[in-house]
Amino acid sequence: MSIVRKRLSPEHSRAAALNAARELLIEAGPQAVTLKAVAGRIGRTHANLLHHFGSAAGLQKALIESLAESVTAEIGAAVFRARAGDHDPREVVDMTFDAFDRNGAGALASWMILTGNEDALNPILDAIQRLVDKISSDHAHKDQSLQEETLHLVLMALGDALLGAPMAKALGLPRGAARDLATRALLAAHLHDD
Incomplete structure (x- = not known):
């Protein structure tokens, strides 16, 4: 007996594959994201x-x-909401940290670097640069540039995704300590801008 498969458009087939890959990434890590x-x-x-x-x-x-585009769009929206006074800047920190930790981007980026596929990081770097260009056009910083602020936040989020839980535990700190530090740094940068 043969199995009848529903025919999908190329766009739907690609989207289904990316959704499945995202689920595998979150469930089992980057090594699980194979074609098979x-x-x-x-x-x-x-x-x-x-x-x-x-x-x-x-x-x-x-x-x-796909991850880079969706995450930077969400973070960009959160930045604009925070600027309008509707949200706490902690939302930007949490979204950035979640992108690298819960959404698996930190593990995937590290996997790409460690397997010599560094070119695969270009979509993340390009998406971040587009976001910085978009949100920096109407926001001047006095002490720290938006690029420096972004570098700080992204590196903290990546480091936290890879080592945050065991490091916080070893130091006797709560699991969210790195997020708290990032939030304080973000708030401090903006207090100096006023």
């Missing part, structure tokens, strides 16, 4: 995914691009 695993999750063939992504590295690059 993603194909199995969405009921497609390995060859189908090769057609869309070219290789496992291509799938991972598309995943990181």
